[in-house]
Amino acid sequence: KAGVTQTPRYLIKTRGQQVTLSCSPISGHRSVSWYQQTPGQGLQFLFEYFSETQRNKGNFPGRFSGRQFSNSRSEMNVSTLELGDSALYLCASSLKEGGGSGNTIYFGEGSWLTVV
Amino acid sequence: KNQVEQSPQSLIILEGKNCTLQCNYTVSPFSNLRWYKQDTGRGPVSLTIMTFSENTKSNGRYTATLDADTKQSSLHITASQLSDSASYICVVSANGRGSTLGRLYFGRGTQLTVWP
Numbered sequence A: 001k002a003g004v005t006q007t008p009r010y011l012i013k014t015r016g017q018q019v020t021l022s023c024s025p026i027s028g029h030r031s032v033s034w035y036q037q038t039p040g041q042g043l044q045f046l047f048e049y050f051s052e053t054q055r056n057k058g059n060f061p062g063r064f065s066g067r068q069f070s071n072s073r074s075e076m077n078v079s080t081l082e083l084g085d086s087a088l089y090l091c092a093s094s095l096k097e098g099g100g101s102g103n104t105i106y107f108g109e110g111s112w113l114t115v116v
Numbered sequence B: 001k002n003q004v005e006q007s008p009q010s011l012i013i014l015e016g017k018n019c020t021l022q023c024n025y026t027v028s029p030f031s032n033l034r035w036y037k038q039d040t041g042r043g044p045v046s047l048t049i050m051t052f053s054e055n056t057k058s059n060g061r062y063t064a065t066l067d068a069d070t071k072q073s074s075l076h077i078t079a080s081q082l083s084d085s086a087s088y089i090c091v092v093s094a095n096g097r098g099s100t101l102g103r104l105y106f107g108r109g110t111q112l113t114v115w116p
Helices: none
Strands: A005-007 A010-013 A019-024 A031-038 A042-050 A053-057 A064-068 A074-078 A087-094 A111-115 B004-007 B010-014 B019-025 B030-038 B045-051 B056-059 B062-067 B072-077 B086-094 B104-106 B110-115
Touching: A005 A087, A019 A087, A019 A111, A031 A074, A042 A064, A042 A074, A042 B104, A053 A064, A074 A087, B004 B086, B010 B019, B019 B030, B019 B086, B019 B110, B030 B062, B030 B072, B045 B056, B045 B062, B045 B072, B072 B086
Parallel strands: A010 A111, B010 B110
Antiparallel strands: A005 A019, A019 A074, A031 A042, A031 A087, A042 A053, A064 A074, A087 A111, B004 B019, B019 B072, B030 B045, B030 B086, B056 B062, B062 B072, B086 B104, B086 B110
16 A cells, blocks of 8 residues: 655745645554654654644744644645755654554655755 | 663664664653664654563564663664665654653664675
C-alpha cells in the first residue's frame, strides 16, 4: 500500500512569504504529526492531529499552524517566513494516536523548504 | 528533564565490519524505545521498537538491546554494507494518561558512514 506522501518535495520561498505543505497519510491512518528537522536541532515536534483535532503542539511560534481534513489528509502552514525556517519538514502517520508500543509510526519523505 | 542522548555523533567504518551505536535516555515514565534509519534526504524508517520487558530485538543485520534499569539502548550492525550509511535516530516514548505523539523524545542521531 502507498506510504505517507508529502508535497511538494522541494520549494524555495523568500522571507516574509507564507508556505503550505501537504501530507497524505497511509490509507486508514487517522493520526498525523509534523516535525521540523534541521542539522543543528534534529527532529523537533510541531503538532499532532487525530480525527481532525489537534491533540498536541510543540514549542513553535504561532506562525506555524496546521489542520487535518475529514479524509485524514493534513496541511501545515508557515506564515511570515524567516531564514531560520529553512528545514526538512516531515510528516508521520499512524493508525492510532500517541507513542504507544503498538503504534508504528511511518514517516514521509519530507518537504525541503529553503527560505532566502 | 526528558532527554535522549546518542553517541557517537558520527562514525566511519569499513564495509564488512560491525559497529554499535549508543542511546542513553532520561525519559520517564518509559513506554518504549525505537530506532529509526534515515538516509540522506529521506524520511526515517523504523528498524525496531522495544518495550520495557524486551531486552533484545533483531531486524536482519540490526540488533537493538535495551537495559531499562540503566536507561541505555544500543543498536548493533553486523557485517556493515555501503547501504547502511545513514543517520540512526533513537526515539523514546513516555507513558502517561492520554499519551500523544508530543511525548516522543528524539535523539539527534548518529551519522554512520560505511567505506568500501
